[in-house]
Amino acid sequence: MxxxxxxxxxxxxxxxxxxxxxxxxxxxxxxxxxxxxxxxxYTPTMKDGFWEMLSGLxxxxxxFIGAGAVFAVFAVLVISIGMFQIVYPRxxxxxxxxxxxxxxxxxxxxxxxxAVALVNVALIVALLSFLFPVLKSFVDIPDFLYFAAYLSxxxxxxxSTFLTLLIGYPIAYGMARAAEHWRPTLLMLVILPFxxxxxxxxxxxxxxxxxxxxxxxxxxxxxxxxxPLAILNTPVAVYIGIVYTYLPFMVLPIYxxxxxxxxxxxxxxxxxxxxxxxxxxxxxxxxxxxxxIAGCFLVFIPALGEFVIPSLLGGSNTVMIGKVLWExxxxxxxxPVASAVAVILLLILIIPIVLFQRNQEEVEQ
Amino acid sequence: xxxxxxxNATSLTFGFAFLYLPMLMLVIYxxxxxxxxxxxxxxxxxxxxxxxxxxxxxxxxxxxxxxAFWSSTLATILGTMAAYIxxxxxxxxxxxxxxxxxxxxxVMPEVITGLSLLLFFIAVDVNRGILTIILAHTTFAMCxxxxxxxxxxxxxxxxxxxxxxxxxxTPFDAFRSVxxxxxxxxVISGWLxxxxxxxxxxxxxxxxxxxxxxxxxxxxFSAVRLGVTPEINALSTIMILLVTVGVILAxxxxxxxxxxxxxxxxxxxxx
Numbered sequence: 001m002x003x004x005x006x007x008x009x010x011x012x013x014x015x016x017x018x019x020x021x022x023x024x025x026x027x028x029x030x031x032x033x034x035x036x037x038x039x040x041x042y043t044p045t046m047k048d049g050f051w052e053m054l055s056g057l058x059x060x061x062x063x064f065i066g067a068g069a070v071f072a073v074f075a076v077l078v079i080s081i082g083m084f085q086i087v088y089p090r091x092x093x094x095x096x097x098x099x100x101x102x103x104x105x106x107x108x109x110x111x112x113x114x115a116v117a118l119v120n121v122a123l124i125v126a127l128l129s130f131l132f133p134v135l136k137s138f139v140d141i142p143d144f145l146y147f148a149a150y151l152s153x154x155x156x157x158x159x160s161t162f163l164t165l166l167i168g169y170p171i172a173y174g175m176a177r178a179a180e181h182w183r184p185t186l187l188m189l190v191i192l193p194f195x196x197x198x199x200x201x202x203x204x205x206x207x208x209x210x211x212x213x214x215x216x217x218x219x220x221x222x223x224x225x226x227x228p229l230a231i232l233n234t235p236v237a238v239y240i241g242i243v244y245t246y247l248p249f250m251v252l253p254i255y256x257x258x259x260x261x262x263x264x265x266x267x268x269x270x271x272x273x274x275x276x277x278x279x280x281x282x283x284x285x286x287x288x289x290x291x292x293i294a295g296c297f298l299v300f301i302p303a304l305g306e307f308v309i310p311s312l313l314g315g316s317n318t319v320m321i322g323k324v325l326w327e328x329x330x331x332x333x334x335x336p337v338a339s340a341v342a343v344i345l346l347l348i349l350i351i352p353i354v355l356f357q358r359n360q361e362e363v364e365q
Numbered sequence: 366x367x368x369x370x371x372x373n374a375t376s377l378t379f380g381f382a383f384l385y386l387p388m389l390m391l392v393i394y395x396x397x398x399x400x401x402x403x404x405x406x407x408x409x410x411x412x413x414x415x416x417x418x419x420x421x422x423x424x425x426x427x428x429x430x431x432x433a434f435w436s437s438t439l440a441t442i443l444g445t446m447a448a449y450i451x452x453x454x455x456x457x458x459x460x461x462x463x464x465x466x467x468x469x470x471x472v473m474p475e476v477i478t479g480l481s482l483l484l485f486f487i488a489v490d491v492n493r494g495i496l497t498i499i500l501a502h503t504t505f506a507m508c509x510x511x512x513x514x515x516x517x518x519x520x521x522x523x524x525x526x527x528x529x530x531x532x533x534x535t536p537f538d539a540f541r542s543v544x545x546x547x548x549x550x551x552v553i554s555g556w557l558x559x560x561x562x563x564x565x566x567x568x569x570x571x572x573x574x575x576x577x578x579x580x581x582x583x584x585x586f587s588a589v590r591l592g593v594t595p596e597i598n599a600l601s602t603i604m605i606l607l608v609t610v611g612v613i614l615a616x617x618x619x620x621x622x623x624x625x626x627x628x629x630x631x632x633x634x635x636x
Contacts, residue, residue, distance in 0.1 A: 004536065005454065008446060008449070008450060008454075009450050009454060009457060009463075011443070011446060012443045012444075012446045012447040012450065012507070013459070013463055015443055015503075015504070015507070016447075016463070016466040016467070016504070016507075017466075019482065019485070019500060019501070019503075019504040020466050020469070020470060020504055021466065022485060023481035023482050023484065023485035024481050026481065026484045026485050026488050027477075027480060027481045027484055030484055167380065167383070170372075170373075170376035170380070171376055171377060171380035171381075173373065173376070174372075174373035174374070174376045174377040174380070175377065177370075177373045178373070178377070184616075184620075186377070188612065188613070188616055189381060189384070189385075190384070191612065192608070192609060192612055193384050193385070193388070195558075195561045195608050195611075195612050196388065196604070196605055196608050196609075197564065197565045197582070197585075197601070197604055197608075198565050198567070199565065199567050199582050199585055199586060199589070200388075200391070200585075200601040200604060200605065201387070201388070203391075203585075203589050203593070203597065203601065204387035204388055204390065204391045204601070205387060206589070206592070206593050207390060207391065207394065207593045207598075208387055208390065210593070214390055244383070244384075244387070247380075247383075247384065251380075297472060298471070298472060301472035301473070301474070302472055302473075302474055302475070304474060305473075305474020305475070305476050305477060306474065307474075307475065307476050307568055308567060308568065308586070311590075312589060312590070322474060322476045325476050325477075325480065326476060329480060335484070338480060339480070339484070342476070342477045342480050342481070345474065345477060346477055349473075349474070352472075353465075353468070353469055353472060353473075354465075356468065356472060357464060357465055357468040357469070360468055361464065
């Protein structure tokens with residue numbers, strides 16, 4: 001019995017270790033190698049023995065893409081969020097000692113945390129982008145391109161996750177409030193685009209957003225604009241593309257959370273004197289939180305490394321790290337640098353991925 | 366009593382319009398006579414005819430279907446096992462790592478998965494082709510299958526399976542004759558999900574495919590980079606149609622299976 005169980009566990013476990021875990025080890029190894037004009041285009045720097053291996057590690061690729069600067073910004077972001085989460089409740093208690101801690105506080109805490117984090121990041125970025133060109137004329141320092149690509153990916157992923165939440169929540173809410181017999185149909189209408197090819201859905205927007213596209217034709221025809229808007233090949237098109245393609249990922253978990261909710265709770269809150277809005281904030285919003293968290297991670301994490309959307313809709317103006325990795329690998333054939341780019345992206349993503357996994361396990365229980 | 370206000374109605378209307386209008390435009394303009402995709406010049410099905418004569422697209426479509434069939438079948442077997450382990454095995458050494466490896470591929474940016482698999486295939490010296498794409502797709506699709514099957518497994522009563530074991534079934538028999546029929550709708554929708562994920566995938570397929578194994582998304586991407594063409598509109602329409610019919614059929618099948626399974630479950634409980 002015990003043996004059989006271990007055997008059952010061993011099969012998918014081994015599969016995932018071979019095809020998911022070991023490949024990451026190889027990426028890590030290659031990120032420490034030198035580029036070479038050969039096939040495969042790198043020379044391993046790994047040697048026998050642990051200490052020889054450590055001393056043989058080549059950090060050149062990481063230095064080249066400016067890993068230090070990326071981590072500095074990331075650290076500032078995490079620290080300022082952490083600091084503020086600790087500081088906010090204390091300040092709040094000092095100012096208004098007896099007030100109860102409510103949902104408005106959480107919202108205010110989250111918003112101010114984000115604002116403080118953004119200001120700090122903006123400051124350090126401004127400092128670095130000023131320092132980079134100045135220093136570059138004196139010493140051989142990393143290329144600013146990679147650093148800028150990580151930052152702009154982060155910015156695009158954060159903004160589009162927020163926009164997706166803004167558009168997705170009312171849809172999920174509307175679905176959960178619809179009549180019982182309508183809900184399976186509405187659910188299918190949300191799932192259907194998710195099953196339709198990602199590539200086709202992104203492609204559909206090229207025809208809409210281009211200079212002579214349907215949107216411009218419509219706006220010109222109605223007379224709202226005098227000359228066509230240039231939306232395709234700008235970051236705006238990338239935001240639209242991400243929101244559009246990832247919307248089902250946001251709607252489905254929120255709907256799942258709202259659907260499970262007991263309606264009598266909202267009624268009870270209203271009977272006890274809450275307005276519709278405060279009943280929503282005090283009852284519905286906290287109960288849908290696991291869904292919102294799951295949805296945000298499901299959008300944010302893949303969007304950060306997105307390749308197809310920026311390369312089809314963003315044009316050459318939009319730099320995202322997924323695109324940089326792709327070009328480094330396929331066009332420049334610099335596998336070690338591509339691997340280093342991937343390793344850093346993965347390190348940035350580890351915290352959100354672990355949080356996502358925790359949230360999912362909680363939802364399941 | 367749930368209230369359905371004008372606010373809900375508006376958000377649903379705008380939401381679904383946003384989701385469906387772009388695809389609708391694509392379908393409408395695939396029947397356009399003119400090669401200029403944004404100017405309507407009358408109804409025509411000539412682009413569908415041209416598409417059917419495009420050997421390269423047809424070959425790629427065949428490769429894609431083969432890859433999708435094998436990878437979704439493998440992924441369903443592995444994913445169902447993984448779900449069963451996660452729900453039924455309780456604690457075992459390495460459970461945290463296992464659940465991490467199940468959830469991480471769901472959100473992992475495709476460029477990272479693709480790059481790591483390609484470097485892995487080169488390191489172990491496997492020629493890239495249909496086989497490598499199947500292995501890659503199986504790996505990420507099994508995680509989706511496992512999530513779908515897990516959600517069904519947690520909601521059903523473990524005592525039925527225990528009863529079967531008490532009555533002398535072997536664990537495998539108990540799984541086959543009690544658990545499997547109950548989770549079958551989830552297993553089928555997991556298979557379909559894995560199939561469409563494989564059909565859709567462009568990034569991972571590009572990294573893991575060889576020169577002789579071009580899939581349809583790879584072909585579409587290289588065509589799309591050059592701009593909007595009526596042939597791609599026609600191809601997209603066919604794919605949208607297939608997925609729509611497939612999803613509607615699947616939901617009808619799984620709904621009737623779920624109703625039957627529920628009824629069986631209830632009957633078994635009463636006896």
